Amino acid sequence: MPSSDDNSDPPAAAQLTLAGMRLGLRRVSVLMPGVIVFAVAFGAAASAKGLTLFEAVLMSALVYAGVSQLVAMELWRPEWTWGAIVALAFVTATVNARTILQAASLQPWFSRYPWFVTAFQLSFFTDANWLVGTRYHGEGGRDLGVVLGAGLALWVLWVAMTVPGYLLGTLVADPRRYGIDMVMPIFFAAMIVPLWRGKRAMLPWIIAGVVALVTARLVDGYAFIIVGALSGAVAGALLDDPA
Known part of the structure; x- marks a missing residue:
């Protein structure tokens, strides 16, 4: 069967x-x-x-x-x-x-x-x-x-x-x-x-950008790249619709 x-x-x-x-x-x-x-x-x-x-x-x-x-x-x-x-x-x-x-x-x-x-x-x-x-x-x-x-x-x-x-x-x-x-x-x-996948997908982008800018202001060097990327990734994972 x-x-x-x-x-x-x-x-x-x-x-x-x-x-x-x-x-x-x-x-x-x-x-x-x-x-x-x-x-x-x-x-x-x-x-x-x-x-x-x-x-x-x-x-x-x-x-x-x-x-x-x-x-x-x-x-x-x-x-x-x-x-x-x-x-x-x-x-x-x-x-x-x-x-x-x-x-x-x-x-x-x-x-x-x-x-x-x-x-x-x-x-x-x-x-x-x-x-x-x-x-x-x-x-x-x-x-x-x-x-x-x-x-x-x-x-x-x-x-x-x-x-x-x-x-x-x-x-x-x-x-x-x-x-x-x-x-x-x-x-x-x-x-x-x-x-672009709609307004819901905008929030992780914004979070990544804001966190990267704040990190660049507060921390010397290039840490803002990975901190911003990780922040956006975590936000995207939390906001993503479950399959």
């Missing part, structure tokens, strides 16, 4: 295609000018701090952490102590901790793939391809190639643009001087609008 569950639709097969990767590349291309500017800024900052070109490129290739690399350059020291190393590790970990929540939000999608596929694509996981993947998944798409393609494209661009940045020296070492630091926030503000 077949059970009532037999009438339910079978889960979609896990997909990872070249077509999906090309789609991810197209969707993330609008962010590339801003990524180029920040990669050039990192290269210039690395040059100013005395890193060799090889060291700067190696950091971009292996660390691949965007804003965290710029933060690391702000804290870079000509001579290191264990205390300075711990402080640098803590600050960069705080800045990057937001990716834990981002990846967790896509875990139901990622869990359908073998662990080594997930581990590989997470090596290229950034704010940009998280947002691209979230929108794509929300539209019903299930091809993980979209997330991987976007991440790989930005990784290649980031590593490549570190070189001219290093050679240009301090020309654009401070993006804030030209207002370039606003490129990423404006992009994400525009991209997140389609994720």
Whole structure:
């Protein structure tokens, strides 16, 4: 006797295609000018701090952490102590901790793939391809190639643009001087609008923003990023309708 569950639709097969990767590349291309500017800024900052070109490129290739690399350059020291190393590790970990929540939000999608596929694509996981993947998944798409393609494209661009940045020296070492630091926030503000799910979903956003602003006023450094993100996540979990 077949059970009532037999009438339910079978889960979609896990997909990872070249077509999906090309789609991810197209969707993330609008962010590339801003990524180029920040990669050039990192290269210039690395040059100013005395890193060799090889060291700067190696950091971009292996660390691949965007804003965290710029933060690391702000804290870079000509001579290191264990205390300075711990402080640098803590600050960069705080800045990057937001990716834990981002990846967790896509875990139901990622869990359908073998662990080594997930581990590989997470090596290229950034704010940009998280947002691209979230929108794509929300539209019903299930091809993980979209997330991987976007991440790989930005990784290649980031590593490549570190070189001219290093050679240009301090020309654009401070993006804030030209207002370039606003490129990423404006992009994400525009991209997140389609994720709007009605007035009920507005409260976690407001809570996250207010908590982040208050934390930035009261606490030096970058703790406001993870505190604001956690506040919004907790608020969203408490307010979410039970299934």
